[in-house]
Amino acid sequence: MSPLKFMGFLMIIIFGTLHIMNRSKIVCTCAPEMQHVLARELEMLGFSPEQTDKKAVTVSGTFEDVYLLNHCLRTANRVLFHLFSFNAATPEALYKSIHNFEWEQWIPLSGYFRVDSFTRNDYIRDTRFANLKVKDAIVDRFQNKYKRRPDTGSAHTGAVIFVHWVLDKVQVYVDTSGESIARHGYRQKGGSAPMLENLAAALVMESGWDHNSWFINPMCGSGTLAIEAAMMYAGIYPGSKKRYYAYMGLKAYRESDHQKRIKAMNQRPVTKLKKLIIASDYDKRAIEAARFNAVEAGVGHLIDFHHCDFSKTPVPEGPGVVILNPEYGIRLGEEDVLKDQYKAIGDFFKQHCTGKKGYVFTGNLVLAKSVGLRSSRRIPFMNGDIECRLLEYELYKGKSSTDRASQPANPPPTE
Numbered sequence: 001m002s003p004l005k006f007m008g009f010l011m012i013i014i015f016g017t018l019h020i021m022n023r024s025k026i027v028c029t030c031a032p033e034m035q036h037v038l039a040r041e042l043e044m045l046g047f048s049p050e051q052t053d054k055k056a057v058t059v060s061g062t063f064e065d066v067y068l069l070n071h072c073l074r075t076a077n078r079v080l081f082h083l084f085s086f087n088a089a090t091p092e093a094l095y096k097s098i099h100n101f102e103w104e105q106w107i108p109l110s111g112y113f114r115v116d117s118f119t120r121n122d123y124i125r126d127t128r129f130a131n132l133k134v135k136d137a138i139v140d141r142f143q144n145k146y147k148r149r150p151d152t153g154s155a156h157t158g159a160v161i162f163v164h165w166v167l168d169k170v171q172v173y174v175d176t177s178g179e180s181i182a183r184h185g186y187r188q189k190g191g192s193a194p195m196l197e198n199l200a201a202a203l204v205m206e207s208g209w210d211h212n213s214w215f216i217n218p219m220c221g222s223g224t225l226a227i228e229a230a231m232m233y234a235g236i237y238p239g240s241k242k243r244y245y246a247y248m249g250l251k252a253y254r255e256s257d258h259q260k261r262i263k264a265m266n267q268r269p270v271t272k273l274k275k276l277i278i279a280s281d282y283d284k285r286a287i288e289a290a291r292f293n294a295v296e297a298g299v300g301h302l303i304d305f306h307h308c309d310f311s312k313t314p315v316p317e318g319p320g321v322v323i324l325n326p327e328y329g330i331r332l333g334e335e336d337v338l339k340d341q342y343k344a345i346g347d348f349f350k351q352h353c354t355g356k357k358g359y360v361f362t363g364n365l366v367l368a369k370s371v372g373l374r375s376s377r378r379i380p381f382m383n384g385d386i387e388c389r390l391l392e393y394e395l396y397k398g399k400s401s402t403d404r405a406s407q408p409a410n411p412p413p414t415e
C-alpha cells in the first residue's frame, strides 16, 4: 500500500470512530418518582447527574459508557444516547433533518433497525406516523447512497432509534437498551402481583439497608425484594442475565471494549458473605417460585426462605430492615379483610421488630392507617399506574420491646 493510500485509510478509521469517542448527553429513563434513586445510583457509578426530570436523569458520557450503564443500572428503564437535535414544525421538516444526518456512521448497511418515538405537538397525532417518517428518511438516505439499505421492523433485535418531538423541538437518540432494562432477567416464576424488578431495587435502596445488618422480607411473593437486596449485597449486576442490548446492533459497538468494561465491573473481592436475608410467605407456591428465582439470580445461597404466616417470620435480634409489600385490596370488599392484616403488621412490628426499621410498601393509604404506627417518612413511588408509598417506621426499643423477651437472642451469624 502506498504511504498516501495508507494515510487515507488511517484518516477514514480515525474519523469513522471519532463520533463514538465524543461525549454526549445520556438520558437514563425511569418510572415517575424513581428519578431521585436513579440519580443516586448514577452517582455511585461515578456519573454526575446534570438534570433530573420526573422520569429521567441526564448525565454525559461516551458511547462506551452505555455498556456499563445498561449492565449496572438497577432502577432505570432505558439508556438513551443523544445524537443530534433540531427544530421541526412539519413532518416534512422532520424527514429532511433526519435524512441529512450521517446514519451510515451508526447503522450497519447490512443491519436492522426499528424506530420508536414520543411526540407531543399539533403536527403528528399518531406516533406510528412519526416512526414511519423517520424510518423512510433513514432508509432513503441509505438507498440513495449505496443502492442498498438496512432492514427495518418492530423487533428489538437490532439498533433502535428514538425520536422525542415536543412542540417544535426534536431530539434524536439511539436507544441503547432496546428491551427495557427494568426487568432483570431472573424471574422465571411469578407469584400473585409480582413487583417489577427495578421498583424492588429502588425500594431496597430507599430503605438504606447497609449490607451489614438483617434484611427481612415477610410476604415475599416471588421474592423480588429479597433477591434485589441479595444481588446488591453480592455485587451482582442485573446485566449479568441479559444477553442482548440494542447498542450491540450499532456500528459503534466494539465487542472487545464491551467485554473489558463489563469484566472490570464484575471483578469483586471474593469474600464469604454472611446470610443476612430472610424471606417468607404463607403460599407454598410463592416460596417455591422465590427460591427458584433466587437461584436463577445467583443468590439462592444468600436468602433464608421460610414457608409461614408473616407474623411467624423469624426476626433475629439486632439492627436491620423489615419490609413488607402486602396486597392493596383493589377489588370491592377486599379492603375490610385487609384492614385486619395491616393492623397485624403494626402489631408484628411492635412485638417482634423493635430496634429495626420497618417498611410497608402499599398503594392503599387508607389501609396503611390501620398499621397504627406513626410513619417517619412517606416516600412516593408508582407501581405501574398506581400511586404508592413506601412508609417508614422507626421501631425504637421502648416499652413495647419487652414483648421480645420471649424471642430467642440470635445475633447475626459470624463466618
Ligand SMILES: C[S@@+](CC[C@H](N)C(=O)[O-])C[C@H]1O[C@@H](n2cnc3c(N)ncnc32)[C@H](O)[C@@H]1O
Pocket (backbone or CB within 6 Å): 191, 192, 193, 194, 195, 196, 218, 219, 220, 221, 222, 223, 224, 225, 280, 281, 282, 283, 286, 308, 309, 310, 311, 325, 326, 327, 328
Ligand atoms: C403483593 S404480593 C407480594 C409480591 C412480591 N413483592 C413480589 O415481588 O412477588 C403479597 C404476598 O403476600 C402473601 N401473603 C398474604 N397474606 C399473607 C400472610 N398472612 N402471611 C404470609 N404471606 C402472606 C401473598 O401470598 C403474596 O405472595
